[in-house]
Amino acid sequence: IMAAQEAKINEPPRNALVILEHTTTAYAQWEQAALSQVASGPENWPEYAKKQWNVRKGIWIQSIRNCFPSVITLSVMPEEQAESFVAFHSGSEPGIASTGLGPCTVQPVIAEKNTIDFELGYGGCKAMQGSAMLILRATLSESGDAFSRWKQRVILDCDAMFPGMSKAFACQPSETSLLFVAVFPQAHLQAVKEQYVLTKPSLLREMLEDDILAEGASAEFHSVRGAFDHDNRGGPQQRVSVIGRVNDPLLCKIIAALQTLKRTQETFECEAAGLPQSEFELRVKARVQELEPKAKNHLRVHAGGPLVELNGAYLGSIRELEAWAWAHYAYRDRTADRLFKVRARSALAGYVRERGAAGSEFVYIDIATASKDAEGRTKHTALRPRVVIELFREQCPKTVE
Structure with missing residues (x-):
């Protein structure tokens, strides 16, 4: 379970999930205003929401309440700021942008705040917008560890329960209840719905039989009309290309950063190549001829460090990245x-193994310096790293021998 948690959970320190529902007689006007504010990413989220409450994520969906169109918004923010957020949006001034996203004409009919127990998925505006959403409200069984067992089940099986899931939040409003929100592709909506019926074998029925949940669970399904995610930035697609020496720690640090960004940011793409030093220098010298003038001195300015390009233009090396x-x-x-x-x-050892499997051979040279100690005895000190030489027998058999 701990391994699954470390691999999958992004658990922010004491964040709260605030759910507001407003009825409105002008939904089209509301949605147009909301889309214009968040369509191009976090920079357009209302400034007061970012600065006053530090809202990290926002999702809105359309529903029907008492025959009127309604807007349900879900906002994630630090717990200490959630009470103020709810009080502000619970409507001392009807008729203004009380959801923070657009004009609503009626005070909220639902306003609730719950502490987030855990989050799953990396979200992202593109991934969430147009997706399906499950809002599950359930009563826990009277067994003392019901929530822990439910949590373990969801963490371990979330990929099977919600294929392609982009974001999920779990809360425990009280000792006997839970609130779970999951966002997943519309293509899997029917399959997920079938897991929350009691008339045939399903996930919900299993949890009732396993004494995890009690009778009376409510599963609502919606379509996400819009979303905002401050942690998974929107905006234009970005592409980073890197080449470096295969045994360069700086290249390894860059690759770790690229892998994290690729996993957590939907607008980020990357490629990286580790090369032997001689091949790296030849590749850089050839590549900089195609780039802007400031790239031509890359090897000298950056002391042979990795070459980084951003969207096909020269960026620099690790510090610039x-x-x-x-x-x-x-x-x-x-x-x-x-x-x-x-x-x-490890990267160099992996390169040697890979090239060895392809038919290359390797030899090495250890170099040492000689010095005399106080008693006049010769002392040898090995220099590191050792010189590793790749041999290509097919091209130069006599030289290799």
């Missing part, structure tokens, strides 16, 4: 540098 990742995605790698030295040695 780190500055861009922080400015664009608020990403910063705090991993100790010594870890990347270990990864660099």
Whole structure:
């Protein structure tokens, strides 16, 4: 269970999920205003929502309440700011943008705040918008560990329960109840619905039989009309290309950053190649001829460090990439540098194995310096790293021999 949690859960410190429902007589006007505010990413989320309450994520859906169109909004923010958010939007001033996304004409008919126990998935505006959403409200059985057993089941089986899931939130409003929200592709809506019926074998029926949930669970299904995710940035697609020396710790640090961004940001793409030093220098010298003038001195300015391109244009090396990742995605790698030295040695060993399987052979040269100690005895000190030489027998058999 712990391994599954470490691999899948993003658990922010004490965040709250606030659900508001407003009825409105002008839904089209409301949605147009909302879409215009969040369509191009977090920079357009209402400033007061970001600054005053630090809203991290927002999702809205359309529903019907007492024959009137209604808007349901789900907002995620730090728990200490949620009470103020609910009080503000519970409507001392009817008729203004009380959801934070657009004009509503009636005060909210539902306003609830729950502490988030755990989150699953990386979200993202593109992934969530147009998706299906489940809102499950259920009563826990009287067994003392019901919520823990339900939580374990969801964490371990979430991929099977909700194929392609982009985001989920779980809350425990009281000792005997739970609230679960999951966002997943519309293509899997029917399959998920079938897991929440009692007339035939289903997930909900299993949980009742296993004494996890009690009778009376309510499962609502909606279509996500719009979404905002401050942690998974929207905006234009970004592509980063990197080449570096296969045994360079800086390249390993860059690759770790690229893998994290690719996993957590839907607008990010990347490619990275680790090369032997001689091949790296030849590739850089050829590539910089096609780039802007400032790239031509890359090997000298960056002391042979990795070459980084952003959207086909020269960016620089690791420092420039780190500055861009922080400015664009608020990403910063705090991993100790010594870890990347270990990864660099592993990367070189992996390269040797891969090339060896393809028919290459390797030899190495160890170089040492000689010095005399106080008693006049010669002492040899090995220099690291050793020189590794790749041999191509098919091309130069006599030289290799």
